[in-house]
């Protein structure tokens with residue numbers, strides 16, 4: 001009988017239990033820290049406590065309940081087991097919708113119009129063509145590729161940046177640290193869709209944000225730790241950057257008393273850019289449980305050494 005532990009110190013993963021139980025009626029599903037969680041063969045995780053997975057002697061594989069795995073690979077005692085994540089078209093579609101809305105917010109100057117509307121000012125903003133607006137997508141993986149291609153189809157001038165060289169029709173592709181300055185200096189709206197790794201942590205700091213042209217904006221959907229928030233705020237307050245839509249934060253949720261909610265030029269959204277449905281997450285876990293039982297290779301595995 002398979003036993004699945006739901007391991008998180010910050011989220012109630014029990015929302016997955018009904019769908020897992022329905023698909024695997026013989027399985028036992030135990031939420032950490034209830035008795036027996038350590039004996040499970042599968043750990044479904046979001047932000048598990050450090051060291052917890054190393055205390056599971058029968059563990060066969062680890063499954064993130066989301067797309068990112070940074071909250072798992074940060075564990076210095078992570079056992080060497082296959083690590084899978086959620087990858088689904090619906091997530092890529094949701095991300096494109098969120099990014100498109102955010103890009104249009106800046107491109108069609110809704111940020112200015114909203115501020116003027118609060119003063120009852122009737123001022124028509126100038127209108128530019130999409131091809132005059134240079135979008136830069138950091139990360140050309142499952143999500144970044146879909147976003148870059150979707151924006152390109154609307155005739156935005158799109159470039160993307162990845163670790164290894166990529167070739168995407170209609171998208172100017174840059175790769176590696178040496179190309180980052182050229183990529184950023186041709187970007188009017190920067191979209192962050194990188195995984196959080198040792199290399200990408202703190203990437204968006206004052207020095208690199210200054211490489212963006214004056215008046216550029218940020219749409220930040222990856223992880224809070226990619227961005228040095230105080231550096232972004234300093235550049236927005238100084239007028240070098242126009243503003244940002246921020247969906248992810250080092251501390252989530254953002255506390256109600258945080259002044260960021262009221263910061264001019266900043267729109268805070270609640271890590272909502274792209275959410276997989278519980279049934280989708282459960283179906284992908286079930287598929288891997290069944291494959292593991294049948295001795296088949298697991299799907300949607302990450303390269304734990306690369307961190308994504």
Ligand code: NDP
Nearest residue numbers: 067068139140141142143162163164195199221222273274
């Ligand atoms: P993928 O793993 O599919 O893609 C990651 C991309 O980032 C790849 O193109 C990779 O390059 C690139 N990359 C990684 N490290 C570097 C580096 N050091 N320098 C340059 N490029 C690098 O990830 P996804 O597209 O599925 O997801 C991206 C992130 O989006 C997730 O990790 C998560 O943090 C975030 N996310 C946010 C959500 C939200 O609601 N806000 C929802 C879902 C995900 P290469 O192609 O060379 O490997």
Ligand code: OXD
Nearest residue numbers: 065066067068274275
């Ligand atoms: C994520 C997710 O990784 O929500 O951010 O799936």
